[in-house]
Amino acid sequence: QLQLVESGGGLVQAGDSLRLSCVASGRTFRSYDMGWFRQTPGKQRVLVAGITSDSTRYYVDSVRGRFTISRDNAKNTVYLQMNSLKPEDTAVYYCARKRPGVIGLTFSEIDYDYWGQGTQVTVSS
Secondary structure, three states: OOOEEEEOOEEEEOOOOEEEEEEEOOOOHHHOOEEEEEEOOOOOOEEEEEEOOOOOEEEOOOOEOOEEEEEEHHHOEEEEEEOOOOHHHOEEEEEEEEOOOOOOOOOOHHHEEEEOOOEEEEEEO
16 A cells, blocks of 8 residues: 655764655655654664654654654655764664554554665664
């Protein structure tokens, strides 16, 4: 039904910046709540930033002040601007859609139903 395609990952040094993009299919993107998750080997996906359909934004503590999530509904795109990157930010980053009808600002993976393929972010010391 819904396709999400991430891009923008890469290999950078600590302190550098990256901007991830996620392009969604469909004509109702503006109604979706979206999130960015990250995952390292052997660990579960963790939401790092979320944005609602009315552009309320929220973050996990470890990225607050460094990462900014935004959306451009005209382009069916959600972005994650990552500044002051740290080695511990190294992960595969995934874009996801929150299940319609889920209320509130949630960090739970089970509240999201469509996922992109992921884009690798590697931050060297």
